[in-house]
Amino acid sequence: xxxxxxxxxxxxxxxxxxxxxxxxxxxxxxxxxxxxxxxxxxxxxxxxxxxxxxxxxxxxxxxxxxxxxxxxxxxxxxxxxxxxxxxxxxxxxxxxxxxxxxxxxxxxxxxxxxxxxxxxxxxxxxxxxxxxxxxxxxxxxxxxxxxxxxxxxxxxxxxxxxxxxxxxxxxxxxxxxxxxxxxxxxxxxxxxxxxxxxxxxxxxxxxxxxxxxxxxxxxxx
Amino acid sequence: xxxxxxxxxxxxxxxxxxxxxxxxxxxxxxxxxxxxxxxxxxxxxxxxxxxxxxxxxxxxxxxxxxxxxxxxxxxxxxxxxxxxxxxxxxxxxxxxxxxxxxxxxxxxxxxxxxxxxxxxxxxxxxxxxxxxxxxxxxxxxxxxxxxxxxxxxxxxxxxxxxxxxxxxxxxxxxxxxxxxxxxxxxxxxxxxxxxxxxxxxxxxxxxxxxxxxxxxxxxxxxxxxxxxxxxxxxxxxxxxxxxxxxxxxxxxxxxxxxxxxxxxxxxxxxxxxxxxxxxxxxxxxxxxxxxxxxxxxxxxxxxxxxxxxxxxxxxxxxxxxxxxxxxxxxxxxxxxxxxxxxxxxxxxxxxxxxxxxxxxxxxxxxxxxxxxxxxxxxxxxxxxxxxxxxxxxxxxxxxxxxxxxxxxxxxxxxxxxxxxxxxxxxxxxxxxxxxxxxxxxxxxxxxxxxxxxxxxxxxxxxxxxxxxxxxxxxxxxxxxxxxxxxxxxxxxxxxxx
Numbered sequence: 056x057x058x059x060x061x062x063x064x065x066x067x068x069x070x071x072x073x074x075x076x077x078x079x080x081x082x083x084x085x086x087x088x089x090x091x092x093x094x095x096x097x098x099x100x101x102x103x104x105x106x107x108x109x110x111x112x113x114x115x116x117x118x119x120x121x122x123x124x125x126x127x128x129x130x131x132x133x134x135x136x137x138x139x140x141x142x143x144x145x146x147x148x149x150x151x152x153x154x155x156x157x158x159x160x161x162x163x164x165x166x167x168x169x170x171x172x173x174x175x176x177x178x179x180x181x182x183x184x185x186x187x188x189x190x191x192x193x194x195x196x197x198x199x200x201x202x203x204x205x206x207x208x209x210x211x212x213x214x215x216x217x218x219x220x221x222x223x224x225x226x227x228x229x230x231x232x233x234x235x236x237x238x239x240x241x242x243x244x245x246x247x248x249x250x251x252x253x254x255x256x257x258x259x260x261x262x263x264x265x266x267x268x269x270x271x272x273x274x275x276x
Numbered sequence: 277x278x279x280x281x282x283x284x285x286x287x288x289x290x291x292x293x294x295x296x297x298x299x300x301x302x303x304x305x306x307x308x309x310x311x312x313x314x315x316x317x318x319x320x321x322x323x324x325x326x327x328x329x330x331x332x333x334x335x336x337x338x339x340x341x342x343x344x345x346x347x348x349x350x351x352x353x354x355x356x357x358x359x360x361x362x363x364x365x366x367x368x369x370x371x372x373x374x375x376x377x378x379x380x381x382x383x384x385x386x387x388x389x390x391x392x393x394x395x396x397x398x399x400x401x402x403x404x405x406x407x408x409x410x411x412x413x414x415x416x417x418x419x420x421x422x423x424x425x426x427x428x429x430x431x432x433x434x435x436x437x438x439x440x441x442x443x444x445x446x447x448x449x450x451x452x453x454x455x456x457x458x459x460x461x462x463x464x465x466x467x468x469x470x471x472x473x474x475x476x477x478x479x480x481x482x483x484x485x486x487x488x489x490x491x492x493x494x495x496x497x498x499x500x501x502x503x504x505x506x507x508x509x510x511x512x513x514x515x516x517x518x519x520x521x522x523x524x525x526x527x528x529x530x531x532x533x534x535x536x537x538x539x540x541x542x543x544x545x546x547x548x549x550x551x552x553x554x555x556x557x558x559x560x561x562x563x564x565x566x567x568x569x570x571x572x573x574x575x576x577x578x579x580x581x582x583x584x585x586x587x588x589x590x591x592x593x594x595x596x597x598x599x600x601x602x603x604x605x606x607x608x609x610x611x612x613x614x615x616x617x618x619x620x621x622x623x624x625x626x627x628x629x630x631x632x633x634x635x636x637x638x639x640x641x642x643x644x645x646x647x648x649x650x651x652x653x654x655x656x657x658x659x660x661x662x663x664x665x666x667x668x669x670x671x672x673x674x675x676x677x678x679x680x681x682x683x684x685x686x687x688x689x690x691x692x693x694x695x696x697x698x699x700x701x702x703x704x705x706x707x708x709x710x711x712x713x714x715x716x717x718x719x720x721x722x723x724x725x726x727x728x729x730x731x732x733x734x735x736x737x738x739x740x741x742x743x744x745x746x747x748x749x750x751x752x753x754x755x756x757x758x759x760x761x762x763x764x765x766x767x768x769x770x771x772x773x
Contacts, residue, residue, distance in 0.1 A: 172488040175460040195453070202446055211442060218446065222453050229460035233408070237473065240412035241452065244419065248445050251422050255441055258426065258434040271435040 059103050063183040066100050067190040070224070071159060074197045074217050079151060083209050084139045087130040090216055094122035097224060100187075104227050111227070113235050118223070121242045126216065126249055133253040134209060137260040142207040142267040151204070155197060162193045175229065184228040191228075195221030208256040208266040212249060219245050278327075278335035280320055281342045284352060285400035288317045288359070292392030299385035303374070307367050310388040314356075314363040317395065321356030325349050332761045336405075340474060343405035345768070346761035347611065351532075351539055352402040354618045358531045359395045361737035362524040365626055366391070368731045369524060372633055378428060387427060387522070394420040394528065401536045406473045407544065411448070411455045414504060414540050417533055418444040425521045425529075436520035443513040444503060451500020451540075457493035458544065461485035479547040479769045490548055494555050497544050498562065504537030506592045508566040515573075518585035523629025526581060530588045531622035535614055538595055542766060549602050550772050560600025564694055567593025571698045574705050580628045580638045583709065584621065587664060590698065591617045597695060598679050601686040608763040609678035615755065616663065616671040616748065623741040624660035627653050630730040630738065631713065635722055640709065645718030649727045654714045656738035663745045665706035666699045671748035 073093035080086045098115045105111035146154065166173070166189040173188060174180045198218030202211050223241075226233060256266055263270050291313025299306030327333045328349025335344045344352065366387070374381045397416040404410045418441070426437025463472035465481040472478065482490075503510035514534070518526045541559075548555045570590030577583035591613065598610025630653040631646060632638050647654035663670040666677075676699055683692030718727070729735065748755055 173457065173492060175457075175464050175486070175489060179460075199446075202442070208438065215442070215445060215449070218449050222449060222456065225453070226456060229456050230463070232463070233459075234473065237406070237408035237412075240409055244412055244415045247419050248415070248441070251419055252438075252441050252445070255422065255426060255434060255437050258429060259438060262431050262434055268438075271438065 059106070060183045063100065063103060064186055066096050066103075067186055070096050070100075070190060070220075071193060071197075074194050074220075075152070075155060077213050077217055078155065078197065078201045078205075078210075079148065081141045082139055083134045083141055083207070083213075084131065086141075086210070086213050087127050087134060090130070090213060091123055091127040093217075093220060094118060094127070097220060098123065100224070101227065104231070108231050110235075111231065114226075114238060117235075117238055117242055121246050122220075125246055129246075129250055129253055130209075130212070133257055136257055137209065137266055141205075141210050142265060144205050144207070144210075146204055154204075155200060158196055158200060159193045162196055163189050166192045179228050188225060188228045191221045191225035193221075194224065197221075206267055206269050208259055208268050209253075211268065212252050212256070215252070216245075216249065278337055278344075280324055281335055281337040281344055281403050284317065284320050284324060284356075284403060285396045287320065287396075288313050288392045288399065289396035292389050292396060295385055295389040295392060299388060300382065301385075303371075303381055303384040306385045306388040310363050310392055311367070313392050314360045314395070317399070318356045318360045321353050321399070325353035329353065329758045329761055332764070337403075340476070341406055341409075342403045343476065344403055345765035346758070347539070347542065347765045348402040350611070350615065350758060350762045351535060352399055354535070354615065355395065355398045355402070355532045358528060358618065358622050361622070361626070361740065362528050363388075363391065365527075365629070365734050365737050366522075366524040368733045369629060369633060370522065373522070383427075386423065390420055390423050391525070394424060394533075396420075398532060398536050402539060405475050407455045407459050407475055407478060408473055410475065410540060410543065411452050414451070414501065414536060415445070415448045417536055418448065418504070421521075421525070421529065421533065424525045425517045427522055427525070428520070433520045436516035440513045440517040443510070447503025447510055448500050450496045450503075454493040454496030454500055455544070457489055457496065458485070461489040461493070475543050476769060480771050482547040482771055483551040487552065490552060491554070494545055494548060494552075494558070497541065498558065501537045501540040501544070502562065504534065505541065505596075506534045506537070506566075506589050507562050507596060508569040508589065508593075511566070511569075511589050511592075514589060515582045515585040518588065518625075519579060519581040523581075523625055523632060526584075527622040527625040527629070530584065530625055531618045534588060534592060535618060538592070538599075538614060542599065543769070546599065546607075546766060547770050550770060553602075556600050556602035558600075559596055560602075560688065560691060563593050563596030563598075563600050564691060565593070566590075566596055567695065567698050569593075571701050571705070575701075578640050580631065580640060580643075580709075580713070581625070583640075584624050584628060587624075587702075588617075588621055590702065591621065591664075593698070594676060594679055594695065597691060598682060601679075601682050601688060601691070603682060603686045604763060604767070605678065605682035606686055607766055608759055609675055609682045611762045611766075612678055612755070612759050613672075613675035615759070616675045616745070619741050619744050619748075620660050620663035620670075620672055623656055623738060623745060624664060626734070626738050626741070627657035627660055630656075630734055633730050633734065634727045635725070637722075640712050642719065643713045643722070645714070645716050646722075646727070647714040649718065650729045652729055652735040652739065656735065656742045657714060658710060659742040659745050661706040661710045663749065665703040667703065669746075669749045671745045671752075674749060674752045
């Protein structure tokens with residue numbers, strides 16, 4: 056794997072940049088395309104890791120079908136039915152970029168330096184698995200950030216997808232021998248969750264006239 | 277190979293799929309298939325309950341990928357019983373909703389189809405012995421119930437469905453991280469040839485997993501499955517979802533779905549108790565916070581269903597307290613309260629559903645004096661209120677009392693003091709509420725509307741649940757062998773140092 060360390064690092068960094076763009080692009084359609092690019096990057100990473108662990112080719116294929124094809128198709132379909140403009144977020148561009156950067160830098164540094172805290176074996180503490188784990192945790196928390204601070208419901212789904220990509224990416228280091236049935240179960244759940252969430256968000260758009268989650272204040276206390 | 281484990285979730289799943297295919301145009305066919313499916317499922321669950329919870333056996337299927345012991349048998353029995361009662365109750369309740377124009381008749385296929393899939397996922401969750409599949413199925417229970425929560429498709433219902441979907445899906449993603457960490461930590465310790473995904477195998481090596489991985493995964497699992505179980509501060513979806521869903525679904529959500537979250541916690545978190553005392557302390561603290569927040573929020577409610585939803589939060593606090601005490605009596609008490617809460621909370625929701633059915637009101641100030649007009653419903657609600665309030669000779673009292681004693685015996689008298697204080701507040705709140713809704717004089721508009729008792733298909737199930745609450749309250753020995761088997765099953769999967 057050492058010979059691919061540079062490529063893996065570049066792709067991992069690109070995944071962090073695409074997460075930034077998914078969160079910060081105000082056009083939801085472009086965010087969806089960016090998600091598709093991130094998914095392609097993830098499939099490429101799986102394919103590189105699969106050179107040593109052939110079982111991961113299957114993961115790359117599963118991720119391609121669900122994350123590159125089905126989920127973006129669902130996103131674009133519902134964005135077309137609602138609106139492609141993200142509802143004005145609570146934090147502007149500069150503040151958001153500063154906050155995410157702080158989160159990413161701290162998380163990346165901490166995870167990279169104290170990898171032994173989460174790595175199950177010596178093997179997982181070596182490069183490129185160390186970087187993989189640090190990137191996956193950073194992406195996980197970027198997704199969480201997106202869910203917590205964005206008021207547009209469709210953007211929240213994007214956040215959920217970034218969050219889930221973080222977990223999915225960590226599987227390469229934490230659970231490379233995971234059986235296909237388990238993986239299919241995970242991605243099937245994600246696809247169904249996205250579909251049902253988008254269906255409910257379409258209902259919000261029909262009843263409330265927008266996808267602004269701050270409008271959802273009818274049920275309190 | 278015990279095929280009945282497979283049939284347990286396969287029967288309702290097939291019934292649900294058939295309803296989606298055939299039931300679209302015929303409401304009667306949807307109802308028939310749902311009733312038939314729940315009856316057959318109940319019979320299978322009774323057989324499994326007998327073999328596991330009563331006789332203490334362990335059933336397995338497919339190389340132990342599916343495994344049921346006394347605890348899973350008990351929870352599966354509860355899910356199937358409440359599924360049957362809720363499906364029978366749904367027939368008149370949802371017909372009335374169609375007559376009133378609240379929902380179109382052609383959507384009944386959607387209701388019963390998702391109802392059966394929801395039932396299937398909950399039953400399946402009690403059978404899996406694979407940590408990743410457990411996560412998949414727990415998330416499946418959420419996905420199957422989102423459409424049911426938002427079924428009325430009005431502003432409030434859609435808002436509740438959105439919050440329910442997003443909070444539980446995000447929460448459960450934390451649990452996925454926890455499950456993956458747990459699996460990765462355990463797989464290094466499990467000998468080759470043995471499947472490290474199996475919960476029973478992970479439990480055997482729990483003490484050998486590095487402490488940092490254990491702590492991180494436990495936090496992730498508590499956030500994830502705790503959200504599902506309505507644990508404070510991750511409970512915010514619960515009052516909205518319970519209040520806005522059709523009442524039979526509220527009964528299922530509160531009666532059994534949140535228990536599936538507790539079941540997942542028992543299977544994944546309790547295995548570390550003998551090795552890291554911080555884990556049980558964390559569960560205990562979360563339990564106490566949940567209990568106190570729940571009872572404070574109960575006092576602020578005017579909506580009957582939201583009131584009961586917060587009451588569920590309080591009860592989950594009691595269950596988590598028992599689990600956090602980490603001694604035999606505490607876990608016994610937690611399982612006992614889990615059983616009792618399923619029965620009494622389902623009964624309370626179905627009684628409130630009957631009130632809504634007859635009066636079309638659910639806010640407490642708009643109700644009163646209903647006991648005269650709805651005697652069966654009133655009796656059912658009195659039993660539910662007295663049980664939930666923890667009054668002697670009702671089942672809630674026995675399990676709460678067990679938890680109080682367990683608290684003292686485990687060396688946490690402060691926990692018992694808080695729990696007793698919460699129980700006293702609970703009694704006061706329930707007495708007040710029962711008086712306001714069922715006693716005194718009925719408002720003129722209700723009298724003029726000619727309110728009357730609900731059909732037998734609704735009160736029949738309520739009386740069965742009321743009878744069970746009373747029976748366990750008066751003669752708790754009837755369930756103690758079952759609870760002993762379930763508690764032993766929990767300890768049997770925990771490796772000792």
